[in-house]
Amino acid sequence: MIHVLPFPPLLRWLRRSLTEVSQPTRATTAPPGPPAINELYHSRRLSLVRLAVLMVDDLPTAEDIVQDVFAALYRRHGADLRGVTDPHAYLVTGVTNAARSALRRRRTARAYSPPPPGTVPAAEDEALLGMGENDREVLLGLRRLTDRQRQVLVLRYWSELSEQEIADAMRVTRGTVKSTAHRALSILRDHLGER
């Protein structure tokens, strides 16, 4: 009749108490050193920022995304990441979702206040200046895709994830990943003028 357990602090306290009772020697036998999340942060930050840059195009936004994902992971699972079965998959999923949210916010903001034409190039346009002609064409073609199509291609051809891993990260079915990738490659091929 009365739901007392869903209160998060009580639930967390109960879970911690039960864990300490069942594993009383864990805290004393843990090796001293930096917390697990800090090690993960230093080892994975660069690759995650690159992944986010490929999704949102500009570096400051990508850094914010990665920092927010690590903060959320620490806030939810603590410094020792107890209860997280695969932190890497968790981070990729978090970056993917946060990148989609950032793109949505950017699109909304630019719809209400579009930048004046002919002024300073946007951060994502500036990134294309130092690239070769061939790669620039491909990256411009990526911008023609939807957010989901672009993310599927990045996860598949840069992160080298399998279709099932992409489906888990994006929370869609494997068939959706397959059809989305096929459709995105067709659009990209049309943009590049290949047959």
Place this chain on the structure above:
Amino acid sequence: MIDVEQRLRSALTARAEQITPERLGVGVPPTLAVPRRSRRWWRWLPVPAGAVAAAVLIVIAAGPSAESPEPVLPGGPPQTSVAPSPPTPEPTTDGSGEPRPATSPPMPAPSVPGPPGPTPSGSGPPGPTPSGSAPPVSPPTVSAPAVTVTPERSPLAVPPAG
């Protein structure tokens, strides 16, 4: 299609390699960037305590109304509505201690002289009337207390003519 995939891989790699560790800002580990959670879980304790107290009060308040009505026996007498009986005036007493009807007006005695009967309600043999008509029927309200008020009614009766 394969050429597109190769070009895509090449472009993505080139774009990713533009991001070097030197270009990244200073990374603050999450244990330093995120403020530590407060452990004051006991601040939530009054909430479930209040909920429990409210539930107990509700249960106590709803207790008596939850009693089931008594079952009706199958073989028992059917419950029928009893018609109210006509109001019977209660006898009152005056100063002499004699009982009197409380509300009923004094009934006129039969106009025909006769022996002062003890009961005007017709319990005794009615006397003959001058017109020869049927004897008057007394109202039913007088019939019930008639037994007790008979001694008091004879002086109020209409004196016999002549």
